[in-house]
Amino acid sequence: MITTQLKRFYDPTFSVSEDYRNSLPDLQNGPASLIEGANVPIQQVGISNFKIPLKFMNKNGDIRTLDASVDGYVSLDAGIKGINMSRIIRTFYDFKDEIFSRVTMEKILQAYRETLKSKESYLKISFQYPMLQQSLRSDLEGYQYYPFSYEGHMDEKGSTRFFVHMDFEYSSACPCSFELAEHARETRDVAAISHSQRSIANTTLECTGMLHPEDVVTWMREALVTETQVMVKREDEQAFAELNGAFQKFVEDAARLVYDRFQKEAEILDFVVRCSHLESLHSHDAVSRICKGIPGGLR
Secondary structure, three states: OOOOOOOOOOOOOOOHHHHHHHHHHOOOOOHHHOOOOOOEEEEEEEEEEEEEEEEEOOOOOOOEEEEEEEEEEEEEEEOOOOOOOHHHHHHHHHOOOOOOHHHHHHHHHHHHHHHHOOOEEEEEEEEEEEEEEEEOOOOEEEEEEEEEEEEEOOOOOOOEEEEEEEEEEEEEEHHHHHHHHHHHHHHHHOOOOEEEEEEEEEEEEOOOOOOHHHHHHHHEEEEHEEEOOOOOOHHHHHHHHHHHOOOOOOHHHHHHHHHHHHHHOOOEEEEEEEEOOOOOOOOOOOEEEEEEEOOOOOO
């Protein structure tokens, strides 16, 4: 059998002309006859988790550059084979030097619709936001990192909904366990330690603008009080034990405390909060989920 011998050679000097570029096969923009499966619309098509450093402005007006992970999607109508995936990243890179804001997000979402000829567009920017946390009683401080995401959705009319996602870690001391421990001491002179556990509040906020991470963290600290610590000496550990004793909470209490704090902020249109207490007593978690409760809102 005779086989054609192809050149096993890469030519770094080869220059692509416009004619050559136009001659390259493009199956994504092929006819509807190339569609596999049902010829129906797809709500989201795009790229997830591409990395890029972005500039953010903190509450004091200082600019900081943070490593971000980006998800970018557009809608796809029936009768169209696919999208040009590379345009998701290339279009985003046109705005890479801007200080990221809601205005920036809206410009990218609009550019996605125009560049990829789509009705709707979606964008999610995820990053770790560092904030210095002062120890409770010593002179130490350390960086606490908060997982944040900004998410935007632009519909076919050009209207945008904007969301902020944030995870907040705190300690939850069980009120029931505390009372049982105290009962054991008082009635039988037995040493007993009430249980507490690391807990997480997953929050989603629909808001009018780009909320500062510092504000969201402050609201969560005010609501739950017992945030986990970074730098700890013995006096800080003792203070943390006292703090947990003063602010005991069931998972139901945690959800209601956050609800009470969020409803005071006019910038927050809607919210949903999921509190998880990673039990030290049980081999399962205790969970509560609460939403603002507006008709047709987040659930």
